Amino acid sequence: MSKVKKKVKVIKIDPDKCNGCRACEVICSSFHAVPKYSSNNPARSRMRLIRDPIKDIYLPVYAGEYVAAECMGRDKYVIGGKEYDECAFCRAACPSRDVFKDPDSGLPLKCDMCEDDPPQKEPLCVQWCLNDALIYEEREEDVEEEVKPGEMETGLKSLADKYGLQKLVDTVARMTQKS
Ligand code: SF4
Ligand code: SF4
16 A cells, blocks of 8 residues: 555643633534534534543543444553543544444544634634643644545444444335335
């Protein structure tokens, strides 16, 4: 496979600066509502705050890839005197927890860096974080050329994993007959 230059967009997260205000969840969920800004529901946000106020833990994490199987990661990490579950840092929509899944459909959610038309100056969660806990960065990397699945393909795969491919095919065939 040949290598290509790719612009990599990342959000650098500084949990020590996060105060748990959840503005990032509000703007992300309303920006991605259909129609845009018609509702806001943090459960639909692609940025989620792992929070435990008693332990002073506020850890923003943004959604990555959908994975069909849960992993073995159950370790604990102590950082700056605070204890975190390994899961807290994970960006995957996986079967072992409810984050990064649409609460109604159960379909996986993934951060798209707010790429839209017209383009945003910076991702909206970064713009709305007044504490600079989220910092947007871009860099160039040499990566192997690959075809990434689109949002619809990822959604269909998660439905097939959940209900079985045959049931999914039968349902689509039934819907097609009705229309
Ligand atoms: S907007 Fe910033 S300070 Fe507020 S919860 Fe999100 S990351 Fe934390
Ligand atoms: S970059 Fe955009 S899509 Fe990604 S978590 Fe932030 S607000 Fe949501």
